[in-house]
Amino acid sequence: xxxxxxxxxxxxxxxxxxxxxxxxxxMVPTLHHGDRLVVQYGxxxxxxxxxxxxxxxxxxxxxxxxxxxxxxxxxxxLGDNAYAGGDSxxxxxxxxxxxxxxxxxxFRPRRADQRSxxxxxxxxxxxxxxxxxxxxxxxxxRAR
Numbered sequence: 001x002x003x004x005x006x007x008x009x010x011x012x013x014x015x016x017x018x019x020x021x022x023x024x025x026x027m028v029p030t031l032h033h034g035d036r037l038v039v040q041y042g043x044x045x046x047x048x049x050x051x052x053x054x055x056x057x058x059x060x061x062x063x064x065x066x067x068x069x070x071x072x073x074x075x076x077x078l079g080d081n082a083y084a085g086g087d088s089x090x091x092x093x094x095x096x097x098x099x100x101x102x103x104x105x106x107f108r109p110r111r112a113d114q115r116s117x118x119x120x121x122x123x124x125x126x127x128x129x130x131x132x133x134x135x136x137x138x139x140x141x142r143a144r
Contacts, residue, residue: 027065031064034108050066053075055098
């Protein structure tokens with residue numbers, strides 16, 4: 001579940017980009033606990049996109065899921081980690097007005113044990129990655 005700074009959420013009309021931090025394992029292997037996200041408010045969502053949304057039953061709780069498909073009443077969302085739960089299989093379709101942002105990129109902070117020059121170089125080459133629509137993952141998730 002991401003944590004969006006309050007000033008980012010309040011200022012979303014002025015600045016369409018914001019940040020979030022991932023907590024929990026529901027999007028492994030795409031996103032890991034501690035990853036930082038760059039999100040775009042108001043972006044058009046299509047199947048396969050990773051999105052930030054309000055939990056349908058706890059609207060003060062924000063979650064990151066993959067938009068699997070558009071259904072009557074909103075989006076069917078699934079986590080990439082089938083064993084973590086906490087997606088539409090638990091709470092059904094998510095209304096469009098609860099979708100806040102589309103994830104554009106992730107940043108993995110450097111771990112404390114990554115001190116050698118080679119480890120720092122590996123981290124630097126892989127720390128920032130775009131989060132793209134993965135249609136193959138979306139099809140795989142719909143099949144489960």
